[in-house]
Amino acid sequence: MASFLLRRLLALIPVLILVLVIVFSLVRLIPGDPAVTLLGPGATDAQIAALRAQMRLDEPFYLQFVNYLLGLLQGDMGISLKSGAPVLQEILLRLPATLELAICATLVAILVGIPIGVLSGTRPNSIFDHFTRVFSLVGVSMPAFLLALILQLIFATYLGWLPVSGRLSPYIIMQPITGFVILDGIITGQWDIVWSAIRYLVLPTAVLAAFLAATLGRFVRNTMLEVMSEDFIRTARAKGLTRAQVVLEHGLRNSLLPAITVVGLKFAEMLGGAILTETIFAWPGIGRFMFEAIKNRDYPVIQGTTLVFSLLFMLTSVLVDLLYGVLDPRVRKRMK
Amino acid sequence: MKLRNLLAGAAIALPLMLGSAHAQSTDPLKTLIVAVPSDAVGLEPGANKAEPIGSEVILNVFDTLVAWTAPDFTQLEGRLVDSWTVSPDGTEFDFKLREGIKFHDGTDFNAEAVKFSLERTKAINTYVEATFGLISEITAVSPTEVKIKLSEPYPAFLSILAQPQAAIVSPAAVEQFGDEGFATNPVGTGPFKFASYQADTNIVLDANPDYFRGAPTLERIIYRVIPDASTRRLELENGGVDVVQQQGQLSAIAAEDVAALEANPDVTIIEAPSQIIRQLEFNNNNPDSPVADIKVREAIVHAIDYDGLLQGVFGGTAERVYGPLTTNSWAFNPKMEELAPTYDPEMARSLLAEAGVDPSSLDLTLYSFQGPLWGAVATFVQANLADIGINATIAQTEFPAYRALQTAGQFDVALDGRQPWYNDPDAHITIGYLSSLADTAMTFRMPEDAELDALILEAQQTVDQEERKQLYFDIQEKIAAKVPGAYLFSPKLIVFTRANVNGLVINTAPPLNEYWGVSKE
Numbered sequence: 001m002a003s004f005l006l007r008r009l010l011a012l013i014p015v016l017i018l019v020l021v022i023v024f025s026l027v028r029l030i031p032g033d034p035a036v037t038l039l040g041p042g043a044t045d046a047q048i049a050a051l052r053a054q055m056r057l058d059e060p061f062y063l064q065f066v067n068y069l070l071g072l073l074q075g076d077m078g079i080s081l082k083s084g085a086p087v088l089q090e091i092l093l094r095l096p097a098t099l100e101l102a103i104c105a106t107l108v109a110i111l112v113g114i115p116i117g118v119l120s121g122t123r124p125n126s127i128f129d130h131f132t133r134v135f136s137l138v139g140v141s142m143p144a145f146l147l148a149l150i151l152q153l154i155f156a157t158y159l160g161w162l163p164v165s166g167r168l169s170p171y172i173i174m175q176p177i178t179g180f181v182i183l184d185g186i187i188t189g190q191w192d193i194v195w196s197a198i199r200y201l202v203l204p205t206a207v208l209a210a211f212l213a214a215t216l217g218r219f220v221r222n223t224m225l226e227v228m229s230e231d232f233i234r235t236a237r238a239k240g241l242t243r244a245q246v247v248l249e250h251g252l253r254n255s256l257l258p259a260i261t262v263v264g265l266k267f268a269e270m271l272g273g274a275i276l277t278e279t280i281f282a283w284p285g286i287g288r289f290m291f292e293a294i295k296n297r298d299y300p301v302i303q304g305t306t307l308v309f310s311l312l313f314m315l316t317s318v319l320v321d322l323l324y325g326v327l328d329p330r331v332r333k334r335m336k
Numbered sequence: 337m338k339l340r341n342l343l344a345g346a347a348i349a350l351p352l353m354l355g356s357a358h359a360q361s362t363d364p365l366k367t368l369i370v371a372v373p374s375d376a377v378g379l380e381p382g383a384n385k386a387e388p389i390g391s392e393v394i395l396n397v398f399d400t401l402v403a404w405t406a407p408d409f410t411q412l413e414g415r416l417v418d419s420w421t422v423s424p425d426g427t428e429f430d431f432k433l434r435e436g437i438k439f440h441d442g443t444d445f446n447a448e449a450v451k452f453s454l455e456r457t458k459a460i461n462t463y464v465e466a467t468f469g470l471i472s473e474i475t476a477v478s479p480t481e482v483k484i485k486l487s488e489p490y491p492a493f494l495s496i497l498a499q500p501q502a503a504i505v506s507p508a509a510v511e512q513f514g515d516e517g518f519a520t521n522p523v524g525t526g527p528f529k530f531a532s533y534q535a536d537t538n539i540v541l542d543a544n545p546d547y548f549r550g551a552p553t554l555e556r557i558i559y560r561v562i563p564d565a566s567t568r569r570l571e572l573e574n575g576g577v578d579v580v581q582q583q584g585q586l587s588a589i590a591a592e593d594v595a596a597l598e599a600n601p602d603v604t605i606i607e608a609p610s611q612i613i614r615q616l617e618f619n620n621n622n623p624d625s626p627v628a629d630i631k632v633r634e635a636i637v638h639a640i641d642y643d644g645l646l647q648g649v650f651g652g653t654a655e656r657v658y659g660p661l662t663t664n665s666w667a668f669n670p671k672m673e674e675l676a677p678t679y680d681p682e683m684a685r686s687l688l689a690e691a692g693v694d695p696s697s698l699d700l701t702l703y704s705f706q707g708p709l710w711g712a713v714a715t716f717v718q719a720n721l722a723d724i725g726i727n728a729t730i731a732q733t734e735f736p737a738y739r740a741l742q743t744a745g746q747f748d749v750a751l752d753g754r755q756p757w758y759n760d761p762d763a764h765i766t767i768g769y770l771s772s773l774a775d776t777a778m779t780f781r782m783p784e785d786a787e788l789d790a791l792i793l794e795a796q797q798t799v800d801q802e803e804r805k806q807l808y809f810d811i812q813e814k815i816a817a818k819v820p821g822a823y824l825f826s827p828k829l830i831v832f833t834r835a836n837v838n839g840l841v842i843n844t845a846p847p848l849n850e851y852w853g854v855s856k857e
Contacts, residue, residue, distance in 0.1 A: 032736020038377070039385060039463070041705075041739065042754060044767070044777040050462030051385075082377055084519065093535045152570055164570045166537075170369050170560050170577075171362060173532060173540050282562040284536035292374060292563075297736070 008318045016310060020072075023306045024065055027299050033057060034081045034297040055081050068303070077307070078300035082293075087304035091286060095308075096179030097167060098278070098285035102270040104201055105208035106263060113213035114252075114259070117220025121255070122247055124225055132217055139214025148207045148280045155203060162202055165282040169196045204281040208274060212266050219262055223255035230254075257328055264320035271316075272309035365856050366555035368837070371568045371577040375536055375561060380522045381503040382456055382515065385463040386757050389559070391500040392848040393539060396557065398503030398524030401431060401450065402494055404759050406841040410666045412494055416445065416504060416525065426489030426799035433480045437548045439506035440529045447476035452507040454484070460515060467496045489797045491804060492760035499758055499846065527552045527852040536561050553839075553855035569593060572603060572832055578856065579840070580832040581849065594653055597832055608829045608842040609664045613657050613764065614753035616640070616702075616717060616822040621774055621781040625748045626698050630819055631691035636749070637677040637822040639684040639724045640717060646825055649712045653830060657823035659812050660764055664844065667761035667808035675816050676823070684724045695725030702728040703750040705738060713824065714751060742778045751824075752778055759845040761808045762796050769815055780820040788814055 035051040036043070052058050059067075071078055077087035116136075120129040156164040168174065168181055172193060177184045182201075185193035227233065228251050236250045271286070278288040286305060293301035325332040376390035377383075381398065384391055402420070405413045414420065417431045437445040451474045458468040470493070473485040486493060496502060509523035522530045525548070528541035539559040545551045560577055562568045571577045597603045616636070618627045627633050646654050655663070659672035688695050700721070704714040714730045721728045728749070733741065742750060756763030767773055770792050771784045782788070791814065795807035829847050833840060839853040 031740075032734065036736045036739055038387075041735065041752070041778055042386070042757075044466070044773070045743070046466065046776065047385075047463050050465060054462060083375065084378070084383070084516070090535065149566065152567070156574055157570060160574075164574055164576050165562060165564075165567045166560070166576070170538065170558055171364060171367060173538070173558070175532065176534070280564050280567055282560070282564070282567060284534070284561070288563065289536065 012314050015314065019310045020307060023303050027302045028061065030297065032297055034299065037297045038082065077304040080301050081298045082296050087300045091304055091308055094284055094286045094289050097283055098271055098274065098287060100180050101204055101208060101274060101283060101285060102267060104205045105212065105270060106267045108205055108209040109212035109216055110263065113216030114220055116217040118224055118247065118252060121221040121224025122228060136214040136218045139210045144207055144276045145280055147210060148277060151203050151206060163200055167200050167283060172196060204277050204283055207277050208270060216259060216262060220255055220259050223258055224251060227251050227255045257324065260323055261320055264316050268313040268316035271312045362556050367558060368554050368579065368851060368854060368856065369558045369560055369577045370579045371562045371571060372559050373563055376539060378519055379530065380519050381501050381505060382460045383519055384500045391846060394500040394503050395848050396528045396541060396851055397522055397526045397530050399526050400503050401497050403498050409759060409844050422799065426491055427486045429484045431482045433482065434548065435480055437525055438546065439525050440523050440544060441506050441509050443506055443508040445525050446479040447482045449504055449507050450482045451476045453504045454502065457501050461501055464501045489799055491799055492758065492762045495758040495760040528557055552852050554851060557851055573600060575834060578834045578837050594830065595651060602835050604833050604835050606831045606833065606840060606842055608844060609655060610826055610829045610847060611662045611665060611845045612753060612755045612826050613662060614824050616824060617750050617752045617780055618821050619745055619748050619781055620820050621783050622745055627748050629691050631687050632693055633819040635684040635687035635724065637819055638680045638687065640720045640822050641679045645716050649716055650825065654825040654827045657826045659823060660815050661761055661812060662826050665761055667805050669809040669812045672812055672816065675813065681723050698726045700726060700728040700749050702730050703747050704730060704732045705751065706732045706734055710751060739778060743775055745781055757846045765811060766792055766796055782820060
């Protein structure tokens with residue numbers, strides 16, 4: 001297991017370097033440069049030239065790349081062209097918000113999606129199955145921004161139960177400790193913060209979870225259907241096990257394996273791909289940060305966030321492989 | 337190295353913060369929540385590049401020496417100064433400072449602080465090199481007297497001193513935090529003190545009870561970052577924010593939003609005229625262009641239905657522009673209203689005939705910025721041109737690429753505009769029409785014209801305001817006679833507030849709000 005892990009981790013390095021080379025060149029191929037973008041239509045050439053020199057964009061491409069790599073080796077991802085703050089610090093400030101949302105959404109999706117999948121998989125073509133099929137179709141096909149707007153209108157504007165956007169009541173000013181607002185509230189024993197944070201978390205979580213729960217529900221349903229018709233299930237039934245034992249211990253355990261891959265990959269995607277949800281709900285996460293950086297041509301931030309996303313994505317897939325080993329003895333054997 | 341520092345810092349800071357992490361909530365009636373689309377780029381004068389959010393924070397945390405007087409912004413008043421005099425040759429400015437003012441850190445405001453601040457901006461803020469570069473010497477004559485010398489006369493200099501870059505900073509705080517640290521710990525004399533900042537979340541300002549013009553009614557201002565326009569609108573309707581500003585940017589105002597919010601009794605809409613001009617620009621510096629013939633240009637400016645554009649596309653949220661300056665500029669020449677082209681397609685067709693140009697032979701590309709409103713303007717103009725037989729294809733172009741194309745002169749007709757930040761005709765005229773600056777920014781690309789160029793430079797340097805005004809009157813007529821473009825409209829500055837917000841005054845140039853006099857019921 002340890003040598004498997006080491007091999008997988010070492011294999012990440014060349015991929016990361018490749019990602020870096022591609023991103024470093026690509027961002028410089030987008031027309032327009034950060035000095036022009038930051039200063040807007042009213043600026044003169046002299047103002048732009050002065051800012052370019054200040055940002056050291058007037059240096060040749062290869063020198064910029066070498067300097068960036070040398071910095072990376074020391075854990076320095078450069079300075080944001082917009083804010084002037086270190087990129088790593090800017091990313092770490094925003095990562096907890098994204099993680100908080102992704103973890104909650106994944107948990108909700110698992111809690112909703114898997115039972116739906118199991119129930120409709122064991123009762124194919126029942127009314128429940130038809131109902132969840134429609135639910136899944138809507139969940140998978142509705143764009144995030146539309147679902148977000150509908151939920152905001154229903155639960156914030158008409159019912160007034162939940163806030164429209166944000167991460168915490170704007171009247172509560174709190175300097176982060178861990179950056180996970182709920183955790184910070186628990187650590188300091190301020191339950192009003194925890195409650196406020198949960199209220200703000202509901203809608204964005206629902207939007208992110210809807211897609212995953214729908215995908216997961218369909219996926220588990222289909223694998224469940226397949227597994228339930230296998231010989232060993234018939235054997236288990238013949239042995240006189242209860243229906244619950246057959247479904248949960250034999251059926252579910254075997255249909256969960258492929259579902260883990262789906263959850264793992266979707267979770268990894270959420271870490272970097274929740275741009276729309278983060279923008280609509282004014283959620284101060286890393287996806288929105290990257291989106292703004294692309295708009296502003298903030299090269300170091302685009303490079304830094306892409307690097308972090310790639311790393312998180314690859315680490316998640318390693319983790320999924322390890323989980324496979326834990327759940328499936330056959331895979332565990334191959335890892336050795 | 338950096339990572340280790342950060343982790344070490346976190347390890348030290350964590351127990352300290354655990355002891356002090358109290359959430360503070362305030363009375364909602366004493367707190368004003370302002371929606372902004374993104375984080376500020378910078379919070380201090382030394383780094384300010386006329387970016388709206390940071391600039392507005394600066395104007396509320398700091399004071400400038402002088403400021404334009406509300407509500408019509410045609411007169412300067414002293415803020416940190418009691419009075420000032422300008423030498424007859426326009427190169428020496430003597431200021432008498434107010435006494436007894438203190439910075440938020442308790443240190444005294446005095447002549448040394450003024451000298452320090454302005455010299456600091458001059459040294460580290462490249463954005464204002466063209467204007468601050470004119471300062472040759474600043475002398476602290478006494479603790480309450482400052483003399484500023486310019487290398488050449490520049491009457492708009494007082495307007496420059498009302499800009500965020502010219503705000504007066506606490507020298508002690510700059511020394512304590514360093515230039516970089518000061519950006520996240522700005523200390524001024526203004527009505528609000530900087531309290532905290534959280535990335536992509538908020539900027540918090542607390543009231544300065546010792547403010548020299550009197551303590552503000554509000555206890556706190558929270559700038560909430562809400563990037564999505566429809567979310568901002570929902571938050572305003574639900575009372576999650578008190579103020580939504582459009583900052584005079586065309587892309588941010590949707591006419592249908594204004595109409596919907598007008599019907600909402602919980603929301604007040606404040607409109608103020610701006611000095612922004614949006615125009616259809618001709619490439620005036622290309623003899624091979626189809627618009628090189630003045631008759632063709634005249635035909636095009638008569639083809640546009642100006643009032644229809646204001647009503648149809650903007651629903652009354654924009655005003656007519658008659659020439660190179662807006663009607664609210666102190667140098668606006670009233671004669672321009674008569675001289676401005678009228679909508680007359682018949683005349684346009686006959687002008688084309690006079691020029692011997694077959695309109696169907698004109699196949700123009702109409703360049704424009706991106707965004708739905710620019711698209712609507714472009715479509716409107718396209719239809720007007722089609723009406724007199726000219727075929728125009730719209731090309732909405734992404735900004736940095738658009739600038740490159742425009743400054744290289746690779747266009748015949750283009751939609752463009754200028755939002756002046758300092759309140760002086762110089763902000764439109766010099767950069768827009770001086771031939772030596774034609775290629776250095778998005779301008780009208782005027783060809784060399786010794787007479788007009790000399791006139792523009794003379795107006796820029798004339799000290800006597802009345803004399804200056806006459807020069808600008810003359811310049812406006814001379815420019816209009818050359819038909820450098822069609823002046824389409826001036827969008828109003830529009831600020832939405834909750835109905836219980838009182839006392840908000842909207843500045844026109846720079847288009848930024850001051851919250852000192854604001855209260856909530």
